[in-house]
Amino acid sequence: MIRTIFILILFVALRVSAQDSIPVKVMYDRLELQPGKTILFQNDSIRIDVVKFYLTNVVVGESELSSGLLFDLEEDQNYLLTPVSQIDEVQFTLGVDSLTNANGISGGILDPIHGMYWSWQSGYINFKLEGIHFENGIAEEFSFHIGGFLNGYNCERRIQLEGSSNVSRLELDLNSILQTLSTDQAKKIMSPGKRAMELADILAGSFFLR
Amino acid sequence: MRLVAIFFGLIFLLVGFRSNQSIELIFPSSWPEPIYNGNNYPLNEQKVELGRALFFDPQLSSDNTISCASCHSPYNAFTHVDHQLSHGINDRIGTRNSPAIFNLAWQKDLMWDGAIHHIDAQALAPINHPDEMGSSINEIVQKLNKDDRYKRVFKSIYSDDLITGERVLKLLGQFMISLVSCDSKYDRVMSGRDKFDEQEKRGYELFCKNCSECHKEPLFSDYSFRNNGLESDPQLKDIGRMKVTQNRMDSLKFKVPSLRNIEFTFPYMHDGRYKKLTEVIDHYDRKIHFSNTLDPILEKGIHFTTNEKVDLVAFLLTLTDKNFMFAPEHGYPKDFFDQK
Numbered sequence: 001m002i003r004t005i006f007i008l009i010l011f012v013a014l015r016v017s018a019q020d021s022i023p024v025k026v027m028y029d030r031l032e033l034q035p036g037k038t039i040l041f042q043n044d045s046i047r048i049d050v051v052k053f054y055l056t057n058v059v060v061g062e063s064e065l066s067s068g069l070l071f072d073l074e075e076d077q078n079y080l081l082t083p084v085s086q087i088d089e090v091q092f093t094l095g096v097d098s099l100t101n102a103n104g105i106s107g108g109i110l111d112p113i114h115g116m117y118w119s120w121q122s123g124y125i126n127f128k129l130e131g132i133h134f135e136n137g138i139a140e141e142f143s144f145h146i147g148g149f150l151n152g153y154n155c156e157r158r159i160q161l162e163g164s165s166n167v168s169r170l171e172l173d174l175n176s177i178l179q180t181l182s183t184d185q186a187k188k189i190m191s192p193g194k195r196a197m198e199l200a201d202i203l204a205g206s207f208f209l210r
Numbered sequence: 211m212r213l214v215a216i217f218f219g220l221i222f223l224l225v226g227f228r229s230n231q232s233i234e235l236i237f238p239s240s241w242p243e244p245i246y247n248g249n250n251y252p253l254n255e256q257k258v259e260l261g262r263a264l265f266f267d268p269q270l271s272s273d274n275t276i277s278c279a280s281c282h283s284p285y286n287a288f289t290h291v292d293h294q295l296s297h298g299i300n301d302r303i304g305t306r307n308s309p310a311i312f313n314l315a316w317q318k319d320l321m322w323d324g325a326i327h328h329i330d331a332q333a334l335a336p337i338n339h340p341d342e343m344g345s346s347i348n349e350i351v352q353k354l355n356k357d358d359r360y361k362r363v364f365k366s367i368y369s370d371d372l373i374t375g376e377r378v379l380k381l382l383g384q385f386m387i388s389l390v391s392c393d394s395k396y397d398r399v400m401s402g403r404d405k406f407d408e409q410e411k412r413g414y415e416l417f418c419k420n421c422s423e424c425h426k427e428p429l430f431s432d433y434s435f436r437n438n439g440l441e442s443d444p445q446l447k448d449i450g451r452m453k454v455t456q457n458r459m460d461s462l463k464f465k466v467p468s469l470r471n472i473e474f475t476f477p478y479m480h481d482g483r484y485k486k487l488t489e490v491i492d493h494y495d496r497k498i499h500f501s502n503t504l505d506p507i508l509e510k511g512i513h514f515t516t517n518e519k520v521d522l523v524a525f526l527l528t529l530t531d532k533n534f535m536f537a538p539e540h541g542y543p544k545d546f547f548d549q550k
Contacts, residue, residue: 104328104383107376112334113348119338121454122327150327151455193456 050130095126148192157204244315261385271343287471307482391534413525439498
């Protein structure tokens with residue numbers, strides 16, 4: 001009897017230790033981004049205040065993770081818990097899938113208390129990026145709230161990444177999306193639509209396993 | 211020992227039974243099935259009750275002065291009547307007239323422009339709106355978690371007393387879905403329990419001929435978005451449905467409102483521009499404003515003689531459901547708020 005219990009405990013302990021975590025990091029120019037810190041951008045600078053986004057329906061190798069992640073630059077603990085340490089392939093949704101959205105409100109990381117639900121229109125905000133762009137002595141605020149799942153503007157993006165043998169983390173590289181600040185496109189995207197779709201496409205190509 | 215076990219078993223059964231009482235929406239058999247997906251969470255008596263407390267609780271606004279019921283009063287079929295546009299905290303004025311709330315289980319999209327797709331998400335709009343309640347779900351959850359009255363009921367419903375944003379929103383949703391108005395004179399006539407008088411009968415015929423294409427029986431709306439020829443207000447510049455779909459063809463279209471309880475839901479239209487039903491009928495008669503998206507049905511206006519107008523109003527008054535408006539289970543939940 002005692003032996004069985006002992007084996008059982010050992011088994012459980014082993015399983016727990018087999019759990020691994022993939023840190024998720026936000027990068028700019030190959031450096032990890034710090035909240036509220038100013039970074040050099042072309043000849044000027046940018047201060048990033050908010051980076052917040054959902055990674056959901058995560059599949060590592062063959063196994064689907066039980067929970068997703070609400071990444072928040074302000075938190076130090078941003079990682080995906082995986083059952084395996086060897087990661088050769090990861091799939092996830094950037095944002096919240098339309099079925100979940102259609103069902104209204106959910107709990108946990110999807111509880112609207114986290115500030116990732118629109119109020120004057122429906123649906124979760126998949127991705128938030130806010131900050132200030134300093135250019136020629138002028139400070140211009142920007143905020144990209146990317147989301148929406150109705151009326152042909154579905155911003156959820158399924159992303160699939162292949163890793164090499166020594167993958168240590170999942171990175172979001174902000175270079176491409178920040179490049180859009182130097183164009184004359186709108187700097188405040190706060191609702192679903194064509195521009196949100198384009199930005200979602202840019203973001204979908206900005207994740208890397210490294 | 212055995213007795214004690216039986217005793218506790220019984221208590222468990224009773225408690226389990228009580229917190230599990232699901233309720234069905236009651237409506238005439240001739241109505242269509244609700245489109246609201248009850249599978250998400252069947253209505254539950256205790257949850258509907260708790261949702262009602264939240265609906266009447268001014269703690270949901272930043273300065274504890276405005277509740278949902280401030281703008282959606284049960285005695286006016288859950289709208290408010292004294293202002294054209296809704297008034298929120300610090301007497302700030304919103305940009306639209308508050309709609310009446312009932313029969314939401316049959317509506318796919320909420321708000322005049324359909325911006326909200328799910329009843330559980332609805333409350334976030336007024337909660338966050340700086341001119342309405344000026345709060346946030348986060349702030350509300352923090353306040354309610356300090357309120358023993360709520361803690362007690364949450365515990366008896368959910369087995370833990372954690373008040374989360376998800377729970378608060380779904381409870382409000384349960385209460386609102388439970389609001390069904392189907393006991394007007396019109397309903398009694400349709401089920402053979404009452405009769406229209408001659409004037410109402412003539413009014414009903416005029417209605418069927420001219421209005422029911424959009425204000426479709428038995429809900430008195432097809433809940434589509436249409437332009438009924440209101441001239442756009444240059445100050446409010448409200449483009450309606452187009453704001454949501456970004457499609458030019460949806461410019462100036464608004465959700466067709468139900469005409470149930472219309473006697474009590476003045477002022478009328480999305481911006482509350484008309485105070486009387488006769489003004490509304492005059493609008494259809496001679497004020498239709500032409501624009502690209504005007505509904506084709508209204509291109510020539512709908513013309514009535516003076517007598518016909520009186521008949522039509524007489525019919526519209528048969529849509530009043532006083533049993534709905536004055537039902538004690540829809541009013542201020544005094545017992546809940548009187549607890550310590």
